[in-house]
Amino acid sequence: MKKIESIILIVIILLIALFLIISNLHIFEDDIKADLPINFVLKISKIEDGLPKTKFTHQIVKYEGFQLSYNEENEQADWTAYILTKQMIKNSTAKRKDNFREDKNIITETANNNDYKKSGFDRGHLVPAADMKWSENAMDETFFMSNMSPQYPDFNRKTWKNLEEDIRNWASKNDSLYIFTGPYFGNSTTTIGKNEVKVPEYFFKAIYDISYPEYKSIAFFIKNENSAKDYKIFAITVDSLESLTGFDFLPKIEHVETIENNADINKWN
DNA sequence: CTGGGGAGC
DNA sequence: GCTCCCCAG
Numbered sequence: 001m002k003k004i005e006s007i008i009l010i011v012i013i014l015l016i017a018l019f020l021i022i023s024n025l026h027i028f029e030d031d032i033k034a035d036l037p038i039n040f041v042l043k044i045s046k047i048e049d050g051l052p053k054t055k056f057t058h059q060i061v062k063y064e065g066f067q068l069s070y071n072e073e074n075e076q077a078d079w080t081a082y083i084l085t086k087q088m089i090k091n092s093t094a095k096r097k098d099n100f101r102e103d104k105n106i107i108t109e110t111a112n113n114n115d116y117k118k119s120g121f122d123r124g125h126l127v128p129a130a131d132m133k134w135s136e137n138a139m140d141e142t143f144f145m146s147n148m149s150p151q152y153p154d155f156n157r158k159t160w161k162n163l164e165e166d167i168r169n170w171a172s173k174n175d176s177l178y179i180f181t182g183p184y185f186g187n188s189t190t191t192i193g194k195n196e197v198k199v200p201e202y203f204f205k206a207i208y209d210i211s212y213p214e215y216k217s218i219a220f221f222i223k224n225e226n227s228a229k230d231y232k233i234f235a236i237t238v239d240s241l242e243s244l245t246g247f248d249f250l251p252k253i254e255h256v257e258t259i260e261n262n263a264d265i266n267k268w269n
Numbered sequence: 270c271t272g273g274g275g276a277g278c
Numbered sequence: 279g280c281t282c283c284c285c286a287g
Binding site: 096098117118122123124125128129130153156157158160161164165 | 283285286
């Protein structure tokens with residue numbers, strides 16, 4: 001074999017090898033989910049590790065069962081975050097007491113009941129009371145006005161409620177979920193009450209199943225309107241929700257991006 | 270505090 | 279029936 005032919009052969013072999021390496025790398029990236037460490041769930045078992053990264057400097061308050069960031073300008077939270085486990089659902093014993101009240105933990109003061117009275121809007125929970133039934137105190141803290149947003153009655157009592165109920169079902173089947181909930185204002189200028197509580201145009205949820213090995217996530221972005229709709233048609237990826245809201249959920253968690261690009265509602269049942 | 274509504278199980 | 283989301287008085 002001539003020298004020139006040998007060189008061409010070697011180059012061809014190298015090109016084929018390179019192609020195989022690149023394809024394998026690509027496959028590996030798509031399949032990285034399977035390579036997440038078995039203790040992945042432990043890494044994000046603390047709420048502190050999952051707080052969204054935002055440009056805001058609003059007051060963050062930690063309650064027994066959840067955390068929130070309070071936005072004085074809107075007189076409601078930017079987001080709420082908590083973990084919901086199978087065990088919490090199992091230990092659902094607390095009774096709902098409906099003691100809606102101002103939240104003295106908020107330095108700048110919160111909205112109050114009068115702001116919502118006769119407004120035509122429900123005092124909609126961001127963190128549902130029924131998710132905190134594992135503790136009287138945790139449930140009680142969901143009735144702080146810092147956890148309320150003006151929601152249209154049909155949205156709150158039908159569309160949103162159905163989503164919340166299914167999330168509880170998912171939690172009991174999937175061991176533990178990481179849940180973010182919040183309002184999205186868009187160009188809204190509508191306010192209610194003396195404290196001018198801003199009425200959101202949409203509400204969002206981002207949900208992560210952090211149970212090994214079924215890592216998955218899904219998000220919802222639903223219009224705040226007085227009509228009942230099937231929440232399932234508003235399923236989007238967490239990636240999309242992050243683009244829409246500007247929040248980076250679970251920013252400290254390694255590899256979490258690999259589970260944020262899927263919105264298959266059929267994986268949740 | 271008690272009364273009520275409506276959806277869903 | 280019950281629970282869950284609420285409202286008004």
